[in-house]
Amino acid sequence: MEVLITGGAGLLGARLAKQLLERGTLADAQGKQASISKITLLDVVPAKGFSDPRINVVTGDIADAAMIEEVLTPRTSSVFHLAAIVSGQAEAEFELGMRINFDATRLILERARHNGNKPRVVFTSSVAVFGGDLPAQVPDTQVLTPQSSYGAQKIMGELLVNDYSRKGFIDGRALRMPTVCVRPGAPNKAASSFASGIIREPLNGIEAVCPVSADTPMWLQSPRYAINSLIHGHDIDGSAFGSSRALSLPGLATTVREMVAALERVAGANVVKRIRWEEDPAIIRIVNSWPGNFITKRGDAMGFQRDADFDSIIRSHIEDELGGKVAG
Amino acid sequence: MEVLITGGAGLLGARLAKQLLERGTLADAQGKQASISKITLLDVVPAKGFSDPRINVVTGDIADAAMIEEVLTPRTSSVFHLAAIVSGQAEAEFELGMRINFDATRLILERARHNGNKPRVVFTSSVAVFGGDLPAQVPDTQVLTPQSSYGAQKIMGELLVNDYSRKGFIDGRALRMPTVCVRPGAPNKAASSFASGIIREPLNGIEAVCPVSADTPMWLQSPRYAINSLIHGHDIDGSAFGSSRALSLPGLATTVREMVAALERVAGANVVKRIRWEEDPAIIRIVNSWPGNFITKRGDAMGFQRDADFDSIIRSHIEDELGGKVAG
Numbered sequence: 038m039e040v041l042i043t044g045g046a047g048l049l050g051a052r053l054a055k056q057l058l059e060r061g062t063l064a065d066a067q068g069k070q071a072s073i074s075k076i077t078l079l080d081v082v083p084a085k086g087f088s089d090p091r092i093n094v095v096t097g098d099i100a101d102a103a104m105i106e107e108v109l110t111p112r113t114s115s116v117f118h119l120a121a122i123v124s125g126q127a128e129a130e131f132e133l134g135m136r137i138n139f140d141a142t143r144l145i146l147e148r149a150r151h152n153g154n155k156p157r158v159v160f161t162s163s164v165a166v167f168g169g170d171l172p173a174q175v176p177d178t179q180v181l182t183p184q185s186s187y188g189a190q191k192i193m194g195e196l197l198v199n200d201y202s203r204k205g206f207i208d209g210r211a212l213r214m215p216t217v218c219v220r221p222g223a224p225n226k227a228a229s230s231f232a233s234g235i236i237r238e239p240l241n242g243i244e245a246v247c248p249v250s251a252d253t254p255m256w257l258q259s260p261r262y263a264i265n266s267l268i269h270g271h272d273i274d275g276s277a278f279g280s281s282r283a284l285s286l287p288g289l290a291t292t293v294r295e296m297v298a299a300l301e302r303v304a305g306a307n308v309v310k311r312i313r314w315e316e317d318p319a320i321i322r323i324v325n326s327w328p329g330n331f332i333t334k335r336g337d338a339m340g341f342q343r344d345a346d347f348d349s350i351i352r353s354h355i356e357d358e359l360g361g362k363v364a365g
Numbered sequence: 366m367e368v369l370i371t372g373g374a375g376l377l378g379a380r381l382a383k384q385l386l387e388r389g390t391l392a393d394a395q396g397k398q399a400s401i402s403k404i405t406l407l408d409v410v411p412a413k414g415f416s417d418p419r420i421n422v423v424t425g426d427i428a429d430a431a432m433i434e435e436v437l438t439p440r441t442s443s444v445f446h447l448a449a450i451v452s453g454q455a456e457a458e459f460e461l462g463m464r465i466n467f468d469a470t471r472l473i474l475e476r477a478r479h480n481g482n483k484p485r486v487v488f489t490s491s492v493a494v495f496g497g498d499l500p501a502q503v504p505d506t507q508v509l510t511p512q513s514s515y516g517a518q519k520i521m522g523e524l525l526v527n528d529y530s531r532k533g534f535i536d537g538r539a540l541r542m543p544t545v546c547v548r549p550g551a552p553n554k555a556a557s558s559f560a561s562g563i564i565r566e567p568l569n570g571i572e573a574v575c576p577v578s579a580d581t582p583m584w585l586q587s588p589r590y591a592i593n594s595l596i597h598g599h600d601i602d603g604s605a606f607g608s609s610r611a612l613s614l615p616g617l618a619t620t621v622r623e624m625v626a627a628l629e630r631v632a633g634a635n636v637v638k639r640i641r642w643e644e645d646p647a648i649i650r651i652v653n654s655w656p657g658n659f660i661t662k663r664g665d666a667m668g669f670q671r672d673a674d675f676d677s678i679i680r681s682h683i684e685d686e687l688g689g690k691v692a693g
Contacts, residue, residue, distance in 0.1 A: 131532065169608030178508045182527075182609040189528040193521050199510075200517040204459065280497030281510040 038063060038071045039112045043099050043145065044120030045078025046085070048220050049161070052264050053117060054078055058089050063115050064272040066155055066208070077108050080120065100141040102148075109148045116158040117267060118145055123227035124165055124323060127187040138190035146197050150206035159271045160198045162191045162213040162283060164256055168326040175328040177285060177335045184326040195283040202275065202282045210278065212270045215258040215288030218296075219354035228323035232257065235293070236300055236351060239311035242364030248317035251294040254329020258288045258343070259350040260357070266341050277339050287343040289350070290330040299347040303355070304363045366391060366399045367440045371427050371473065372448035373406025374413070376548050377489070380592050381445060382406055386417050391443050392600040394483060394536070405436050408448065428469040430476075437476045444486045445595060446473055451555035452493055452651060455515035466518035474525050478534035486537040487599045488526045490519045490611060492584055494541060496654040503656040505613060505663045512654040523611040530603065530610045538606065540598045543586040543616030546624075547682040556651035560585065563621070564628055564679060567639035570692030576645035579622035582657020586616045586671070587678040588685070594669050605667050615671040617678070618658040627675040631683070632691045 040057065044050040054076050057063065065071040077093040078084040084094045097104040099120050109116065120137065121127075127134030142160065149156050167175055168184035183189045191213075198209035220233040231248050232255060238245035258266070266286050278284060301309045333341075344350050355361055368385065372378040382404050385391065393399040405421040406412040412422045425432040427448050437444065448465065449455075455462030470488065477484050495503055496512035511517045519541075526537035548561040559576050560583060566573035586594070594614050606612060629637045661669075672678050683689055 180506045180508050183524070184531065184608070186528050186532070189524045193524055196511070196517045196521055200514050203512065204514070280512070 038065055038073055038114045039075040039077070039110070040073055040115045040117070041077045041079065041109055041113050042117045042119065043079050045094070046080035046082050047119060048222065048260060049217065049263060049267070050078060050080065050117070050119050051084055051086070052260055053119075053267055054084070054087065054092065056264050056268065058091060060268070063268070064157070065114060066157070068274055079104070079108050100136050100144065102144055105144050105148045109145065109152060111152045111154060113149075113152060114154055114156050115271060116145065116149055116156055117271070118142060118158060118160045121161070122187070123225055124163070124185055124187040125228045125230075125320070126226040127190060128185050128323065131186055134186050134190055138187065139193050142194040143197055146201050146207060146209070150201060155205065155208055157271055158198065158207050158209040159267055160194055160209060160211045161267070162195050162211045163188065164213055164215060164285070164327050166192045166195070166213060167328050171328045173330060175285070175331045177333065185323055199282040208275050209282050210270045210275070211283040212266060213283065213285045214263060214266070215256045215286060217260055217263050218255075218257045219350065219358075220260070221354070221358045228320050231320065232296070235312050236296065236354065239300065239308045240304060240355065240359060240363050242311070244311045244313055246313050246315050247293065248315060248320040249293060249324055250316065250321075251292065251297070253293045253324060255291050255293060255296065256288045256327070256329055256331060257291060257347070257350065258286065259353055261353055262342060262344050269341055273339060279335075284336055284339070285331055285333050287333040287336045287341050288331065289344045289347065291347050292329070296347050299351055303348055303351045305365060307365060308363065366393055366401055366442045367403040367405070367438070368401055368443045368445070369405045369407065369437055369441050370445045370447065371407050373422070374408035374410050375447060376550065376588060377545065377591060377595070378406060378408065378445070378447050379412055379414070380588055381447075381595055382412070382415065382420065384592050384596065386419060388596070391596070392485070393442060394485070396602055407432070407436050428464050428472065430472055433472050433476045437473065437480060439480045439482060441477075441480060442482055442484050443599060444473065444477055444484055445599070446470060446486060446488045449489070450515070451553055452491070452513055452515040453556045453558075453648070454554040455518060456513050456651065459514055462514050462518055466515065467521050470522040471525055474529050474535060474537070478529060483533065483536055485599055486526065486535050487595055488522055488537060488539045489595070490523050490539045490541040491516065492541055492543060492613070492655050494520045494523070495656050499656045501658060503613070503659045505661065513651055527610040536603050537610050538598045538603070539611040540594060541611065541613045542591060542594070543584045543614060545588055545591050546585045547678065548588070549682070549686040556648050559648065560624070563640050564624065564682065567628065567636045568632055568683065568687060568691050570639070572639045572641055574641050574643050575621065576643060576648040577621060577652055578644065578649075579620065579625070581621045581652060583619050583621060583624065584616045584655070584657055584659060585619060585675070585678065586614065587681055589681055590670060590672050597669055601667060607663075612664055612667070613659055613661050615661040615664045615669050616659065617672045617675065619675050620657070624675050627679055631676055631679045633693060635693060636691065
């Protein structure tokens with residue numbers, strides 16, 4: 038079977054590809070594990086660090102129909118559609134957000150629909166679909182009143198994934214990811230970028246700005262658990278989703294204060310001193326509109342897993358990204 | 366001020382235009398009643414029966430950007446976007462539904478955004494946004510899990526209206542209309558078409574088929590109350606909507622059995638005998654996925670009104686459409 042990953046050069050895309058290469062299989066249309074013969078990584082920049090012959094790196098625009106036609110073929114039986122314009126940028130650049138977060142998603146679903154083999158399509162949605170008046174713990178039955186263009190665009194994608202699945206065009210799954218933390222690499226334009234920055238930078242001996250208050254509730258998932266959730270979300274039977282293919286994934290409920298306390302426990306007080314507290318109203322507005330805690334009964338019952346605590350998230354980051362070493 | 370009504374040749378569009386001509390005013394951008402100088406009625410067929418010089422009848426495709434550019438100008442300060450592919454047809458013809466119910470809505474909102482005066486845009490949504498596991502009475506906080514393409518497309522329109530309003534591009538309002546009953550004229554391809562047919566046809570001495578069971582719950586609004594809701598929804602201040610511009614309108618909760626009993630009370634047993642009961646699984650599936658009753662606290666608090674009972678709905682139909690006469 039052949040797999041397409043959009044956003045294939047990104048953190049999740051590249052990690053997912055590595056894990057799929059190791060596993061070697063994914064569920065096919067009948068739900069049986071089948072051997073992966075090819076993984077196409079599509080992104081605006083080339084995915085790097087792959088030597089496996091099963092990897093096919095393609096650089097291009099996911100909103101370009103000819104590009105999607107090239108990478109999503111009748112042999113493609115699984116699509117992980119991870120590419121997106123992140124929340125802060127989609128708010129600042131409305132047209133770009135609509136084009137990539139919505140139009141490209143629609144293009145991919147249309148192509149998948151017509152490729153003739155009803156592919157499994159995993160679409161990454163977000164907690165940004167929620168907003169407005171929210172309970173302290175958001176249930177699976179929470180009405181969606183997004184307060185950002187990114188959130189609105191993600192819901193529109195969810196609705197298409199759901200309707201295309203209901204009609205039998207594809208076998209889709211829309212997974213609302215918690216904020217992935219600790220992301221390696223450079224900061225990005227996501228309003229949530231700080232959540233990784235305040236851990237990653239101090240561990241590297243670099244100062245980081247925390248633009249929100251210590252009380253800010255956070256709903257997190259480590260890269261390891263995020264990848265496991267994507268693969269589990271792909272492999273389970275579509276009927277497990279019930280009346281909607283959109284699902285809030287289980288995550289770890291914490292606060293910025295608890296994150297920083299865990300950093301001190303794991304890496305010491307000197308590391309924590311590298312966090313500078315400087316509130317940014319624009320980021321606070323977006324982040325505070327997202328829920329910080331959920332009751333994910335559906336996702337739990339479907340077998341999705343969550344990180345145990347933030348200490349273990351930091352430790353897995355140090356292990357996976359820093360070779361076990363910290364700038365003390 | 367100038368007004369654009371899409372679907373202007375339809376039942377609601379034409380009635381709305383007549384009522385606006387009588388009223389003569391609508392709220393302007395500042396919320397003050399301003400004189401209406403022009404009402405453009407856009408539809409695929411020409412709107413008929415208007416002699417008032419303020420009426421501008423235009424025939425064309427609402428998904429055609431050049432057409433929208435022609436009818437939605439910088440002088441347009443109010444848009445009632447009523448045109449849609451109805452539920453049954455949108456389910457059967459997926460592309461057509463997407464093009465008219467979603468793409469055309471987006472086109473209209475984009476044009477309104479760039480016309481420079483932040484127009485009020487009233488978008489008609491539907492109870493078809495609901496589906497799946499629903500409580501007996503659907504609250505304003507109900508999560509949306511539509512079970513039809515029409516419902517999904519209407520939510521996508523709601524999300525755009527909401528996001529465009531939040532960003533200050535337009536001043537939009539998305540009103541979820543109950544099933545409008547009794548609709549005059551011919552049956553249409555809406556799954557709910559029977560609700561009017563089983564009243565309208567027998568009153569005209571014609572046999573009508575009821576494709577659903579007598580127990581089917583219905584959530585209704587007469588054409589009179591529908592028009593009043595559209596105008597009220599236009600005129601109230603946008604801030605009254607709170608964190609979402611989408612709103613479920615108050616309606617009358619009844620059942621097909623109660624509707625037929627009211628018909629017998631108002632028009633006699635002979636009229637009721639013209640209803641033939643013949644279940645249609647395709648229609649039952651769609652209609653049963655819609656809720657039949659709501660708790661509309663938000664809409665009630667905002668001053669939207671509902672019909673008192675179905676007897677009065679039938680009587681207003683006889684008065685408005687039949688000149689007070691019934692085929693006994």
